[in-house]
Amino acid sequence: MHVLPLRPPSAALPQRILLVENSRSYTRMVAEAIEQKLGLPVTVAASLAEAHDALESHDDWFLALTGLVLADGNRDAVVDFFLDRGLPTVVVSGVYDEDLRRRVLRRQIIDFVLKNAPGSLDYLLWLVQRLERNRRVSALVVDDSSSARAYAAALLELYGYTVVEAADGDAALAALEADSTIRLAVVDQEMPGMQGIELARRMRSVRTRDRLAVIGVSGNEDPGLVAHFLKNGANDFLRKPFSREEFFCRVSQNIDQLELIGSLQDLATRDFLTGLPNRRHFLEQSERMLAKLLSEGEAITVAMLDIDHFKHINDTWGHDAGDQALRAIAAAVAGHARPQDLVARFGGEEFCMLVPGLARDEAHAYFEGLRHRIDTLQIMVNEEEVRVTVSIGITMATPQDSLSRLLCEADRCLYLAKAAGRDRVQPSWTPAASAA
Numbered sequence: 001m002h003v004l005p006l007r008p009p010s011a012a013l014p015q016r017i018l019l020v021e022n023s024r025s026y027t028r029m030v031a032e033a034i035e036q037k038l039g040l041p042v043t044v045a046a047s048l049a050e051a052h053d054a055l056e057s058h059d060d061w062f063l064a065l066t067g068l069v070l071a072d073g074n075r076d077a078v079v080d081f082f083l084d085r086g087l088p089t090v091v092v093s094g095v096y097d098e099d100l101r102r103r104v105l106r107r108q109i110i111d112f113v114l115k116n117a118p119g120s121l122d123y124l125l126w127l128v129q130r131l132e133r134n135r136r137v138s139a140l141v142v143d144d145s146s147s148a149r150a151y152a153a154a155l156l157e158l159y160g161y162t163v164v165e166a167a168d169g170d171a172a173l174a175a176l177e178a179d180s181t182i183r184l185a186v187v188d189q190e191m192p193g194m195q196g197i198e199l200a201r202r203m204r205s206v207r208t209r210d211r212l213a214v215i216g217v218s219g220n221e222d223p224g225l226v227a228h229f230l231k232n233g234a235n236d237f238l239r240k241p242f243s244r245e246e247f248f249c250r251v252s253q254n255i256d257q258l259e260l261i262g263s264l265q266d267l268a269t270r271d272f273l274t275g276l277p278n279r280r281h282f283l284e285q286s287e288r289m290l291a292k293l294l295s296e297g298e299a300i301t302v303a304m305l306d307i308d309h310f311k312h313i314n315d316t317w318g319h320d321a322g323d324q325a326l327r328a329i330a331a332a333v334a335g336h337a338r339p340q341d342l343v344a345r346f347g348g349e350e351f352c353m354l355v356p357g358l359a360r361d362e363a364h365a366y367f368e369g370l371r372h373r374i375d376t377l378q379i380m381v382n383e384e385e386v387r388v389t390v391s392i393g394i395t396m397a398t399p400q401d402s403l404s405r406l407l408c409e410a411d412r413c414l415y416l417a418k419a420a421g422r423d424r425v426q427p428s429w430t431p432a433a434s435a436a
C-alpha cells in the first residue's frame with residue numbers, strides 16, 4: 001500500500017528516564033515538562049541510593065539526567081555510577097565551572113547542561129527528544145582512516161544513532177543502497193579512489209535532500225573546499241579536528257531539518273484525522289501509476305467507498321464517535337490494501353482506491369472482502385458497540401483510460417450501490433454468477 005512510511009512505534013524501545021537531583025522544585029518542573037510535552041515516563045530520585053532502587057524496579061531505561069552534587073555522592077562518583085551501568089547520561093549542573101564541564105565531557109557523558117541558564121529547560125527537552133528519536137536513525141560514516149571512522153562512529157553511537165561504517169566510496173554507495181534507514185552520511189574528503197566530494201555528488205543522485213543529509217569532513221585548509229562540497233550535494237561541512245559538541249550540533253541540526261521536511265511533507269500529503277494519503281496525493285500518485293500500468297497492459301481497478309448513513313452515526317453518538325468510526329474504517333482499508341495498492345481518504349466519509357493486477361472476478365472478491373471486513377468491525381463508543389457498513393463502486397480501466405473517467409465511473413457505481421440498498425459492492429460490469 002502506498003501510504004507514506006509511518007514512524008515505527010516508540011513503544012518498541014525503552015522509554016523511561018531517570019531524573020536524579022536533590023532539588024524537588026527542579027525535578028518536579030523537569031519531570032512534568034518531559035511527561036507532558038514528550039510523553040515519556042520519568043522516575044525521580046534524590047540520591048544515588050534512590051537511583052539504585054529505581055533502576056532495580058524497572059527494566060526499560062533509556063536515559064539518565066543527573067545533577068552532580070547529591071547527598072551520597074558527587075561529581076566523579078555520580079558519573080561513575082551511571083557509566084558503570086551503561087546508561088546514556090546527561091549531566092544537569094547548577095554551577096558553571098569550565099574545568100568541570102570539560103572533565104565531565106571527556107567521559108562518555110552525552111552532554112553537560114547548565115540548570116539555571118536561560119532557555120536551559122527548552123534545550124533539555126529538545127535534547128531528550130533528539131536522543132529518543134536518534135535511536136530510529138541510521139548514520140553512515142565514510143573514511144579510509146579506521147581511527148577517524150571509529151571516532152565519528154563512537155560519537156554517533158553515544159548520541160543513540162545506529163552506525164554503518166564504510167572505508168571507501170564504493171562501499172558507502174553499496175551501504176546506502178542496501179539500507180533505506182540511513183538518513184545521515186558523514187563523508188571524509190581525502191580518500192583513495194573516489195574522493196568525498198565525488199561521493200557526495202553520487203549519493204545525492206540516488207537520495208534526495210528530503211531523505212539524506214550529507215556532511216562533508218576534511219582537515220584540508222583549501223578555502224574553496226566547503227563551497228565545492230556544498231555545490232556537490234552536501235548539506236553541511238565540518239573541518240577536522242572538530243569538537244564533539246560541534247559535531248553533535250551539526251549532526252542534530254541536519255537531522256532536525258530532515259524531520260521538519262518530513263513533517264511538512266506529511267502535512268501536505270496525509271489526511272490529518274486518519275493518517276491516510278489525502279485526495280491530492282492520491283490523484284498525483286494515481287496519474288503516474290495509471291500511465292505506467294496501462295503501458296504495461298496491467299489490469300487496474302478503481303474504487304470509491306462511502307460509509308452508509310454516516311450522518312446518523314454523528315447525530316446519534318456525536319462527532320467524536322464519527323471521527324473514531326472514520327479512523328477505524330481507514331485502518332481497515334489500509335489493513336486490507338496490499339503493498340501495490342493506492343488508498344486515500346478522498347473527502348468527508350469517502351475513500352478511494354486504485355488496485356492493480358486483479359481480473360474482474362478477483363477485483364470483485366477483493367472488494368467484497370473489504371466490505372465484509374468493515375461490516376464486522378467492532379467500534380466501541382462509550383462502551384457501546386457501533387456497527388458500520390459501506391457501499392463500494394468499482395470499475396476497471398480500458399486501454400486508453402483516464403483517471404477522471406475512472407473516478408466518475410466508480411462514483412456512478414457507488415451511487416447505484418447506495419440506491420440498491422447500501423452495504424454492497426457495485427461493479428461497472430455484470431458479475432459472473434460465481435463471483436463474490
Ligand SMILES: Nc1nc2c(ncn2[C@@H]2O[C@H](COP(=O)(O)OP(=O)(O)OP(=O)(O)O)[C@@H](O)[C@H]2O)c(=O)[nH]1
Binds near residue numbers: 273318320349
Ligand atoms: N465525525 C465526522 N463527520 C464527518 C466528517 N466529514 C464529514 N462528516 C459527516 O459525514 C456526513 C455525511 O452525510 P451524508 O452525505 O448525508 O451521507 P450519509 O449520512 O453517510 O448517508 P449515505 O451516504 O446516503 O448513506 C455528514 O453528517 C458530515 O458532517 C469528519 O471528518 N468527521
